[in-house]
Amino acid sequence: MSMIARILVSASRLTICLGTAFAVSSTQAADLAVQESTSVAASPDKVWAVLGKFSGLPGWHPAVAATDIVKGVDNQRGAVRSITTKDGARIVEELLSYDASKHNMTYRISASPLPVTDYISTLAVAPAGKGSKITWKSRFKRDPAARDVDDAKAKEIVAGMYKSGFDGLRAALGEVPR
Numbered sequence: 001m002s003m004i005a006r007i008l009v010s011a012s013r014l015t016i017c018l019g020t021a022f023a024v025s026s027t028q029a030a031d032l033a034v035q036e037s038t039s040v041a042a043s044p045d046k047v048w049a050v051l052g053k054f055s056g057l058p059g060w061h062p063a064v065a066a067t068d069i070v071k072g073v074d075n076q077r078g079a080v081r082s083i084t085t086k087d088g089a090r091i092v093e094e095l096l097s098y099d100a101s102k103h104n105m106t107y108r109i110s111a112s113p114l115p116v117t118d119y120i121s122t123l124a125v126a127p128a129g130k131g132s133k134i135t136w137k138s139r140f141k142r143d144p145a146a147r148d149v150d151d152a153k154a155k156e157i158v159a160g161m162y163k164s165g166f167d168g169l170r171a172a173l174g175e176v177p178r
Contacts, residue, residue, distance in 0.1 A: 032116075034155050035137035036162040042173045044125045047132045048103045051123060052171050054079055054095050060172040061165045063087075075100070080110070081111070089113050115146030115154050134169065136162040 011080050040047060048059050056073045057064040065086045072079035083091040091112040098105045104124035109116070121138035142154040151156075170176065 003064065026094070030151060031139060031141060032151055032155055033139050034158045034162070035135065036159055037133055037135045038166040038169075039128050039131055039133050040170060040175055041131040043130075044103050044127050044132045046173065047125045047134060047169070048100070049148070050169060051125060051134070052100060052103065052105070053097070054105065054107070055081055057081075057083060060168045062168040062171075063161070063164055066132060075105075078173070109140075113155065115143045115149040116140040116158065117143050119158075136165065 012138050050056070053059075053071050053075065055067045057067045058143070063085050064083055066084045068082045070080050070082045070092075072095075073096070077095055077097060078097040081095075083093065085091070091114070092110045093107045094110055096106045096108055102123060102124075103126070106120065106122045108121070109119040112119075118141065119138055119140035121136065124135050124137070126133050138158060140154075142149060142151050142160070146154070
């Protein structure tokens with residue numbers, strides 16, 4: 001085989017390899033982010049008294065029927081909660097960090113029917129004037145197996161969970177939902 005023929009064969013193989021690599025990488029889900037915030041009249045301590053219990057979702061989130069700590073200790077890193085929604089869905093989450101003095105916690109979803117993967121979220125409360133600002137944010141990927149859900153819809157679903165939670169929080173605090 002001539003030198004030119006070997007170069008052409010090598011170039012063809014490289015083109016095939018690069019094309020395959022591009023096709024594989026373009027099918028991988030992109031990192032997505034959602035951040036929602038709201039303000040309430042209650043102090044950060046009063047808000048954290050409602051939000052700050054890892055197992056306390058049924059007390060303020062309207063979609064949650066029950067939360068059980070199935071591993072570890074509530075509010076301690078490594079605790080795992082099993083959430084049952086009012087429609088019977090089950091979500092399992094692990095507490096990654098918890099700081100009561102700074103009013104924040106970070107957790108990840110390890111199992112859920114949501115059309116997302118690699119979901120990590122932080123819920124935080126900060127002073128804002130005479131009240132508080134609550135921020136709920138996450139990073140995740142759209143689950144490629146959820147073929148009827150695109151990136152925008154996955155973000156909309158997560159944002160809807162946060163907004164619903166904020167309405168429930170306001171109700172638990174005795175404030176009027178927006």
